[in-house]
Amino acid sequence: MNKLLIAAIALAMGMAPPVSAQSVGERTGLNALVGVSSSTDDFVREAAIGDMFETVSSELAAIRGDVPIRAFAARMNEAHQKSSAELTLLVRRHAGGTTIPPTMDGSRQAMLARLRGLMGDEFNRQYREDQLTAHRDAISLFQRYAESGDNPQLRAWARNLLPVLREHLRMAEALGH
Template identity: 45%
Template structure:
């Protein structure tokens, strides 16, 4: 087992670009509080925005009244941050490619949501909103504290209050769902 751990560490050290992406993708960096690379930050921020917009559109079709109101805010706020991120990249401020499609993890989550309706949809949607926004807060906090691109670092810090508010809103939505169910 010790040899396996040493071998994995050696591979990760030998390929730092790969190690950073794997670490961010698996949540290791988040758990350890390690700052994401600029490329990882941009990729995850863009994918998070796309997921929030697409799942929000689905919630506006299938959700209850509270979920529809919540989704309207998510769509509006995440379109704004998505546009800001794209503007920084297209303006040459951030020299990282912004993804235009969801990664496989978020595609799978969206596909599952599309297969659900009623209470099953509501439950899964709210779970994704709480956990996804907590992950986004962690990502933005870590980049705002230690990111290596000054303009992007500043943007991450300015975006944090909105994301923290989204966590609160999602938690309130979740609390409202559980009232009377116990």
């Protein structure tokens, strides 16, 4: 679908124009619903915020989680710090006008606030659920960008990270067994 059609759908659904640099389609999930790639700015923003959430939530899980959660969290923390550093370097070298946000968005901050209020089994369950959601969303974002993103270097990076994200999802699913 073209951008004009997506904008028309968004307007028909009564969505307000974007209040930030993020497009309506990415902010509302419309891009994922119709399988449209994000803009480079949206892709970088979502990938960076996802890494931030993974890192901070995994640091918390390394303290509060049970043994399997702590082991998983250590892997997530390491992997997402690495991908965050790679993204920063790629943006600096190949996406001049794009910026990486300094903080997480409100929805991820709310997820963290909820997680911080939990302990024991409730914490473990919520952390696992958050990981499942985060990795499903990341796979969708990275897959769409890898297929049709407009920056060749970021598209290749997204393609290379997809197997890692899929493995993270499989690991998160296994936490429940």
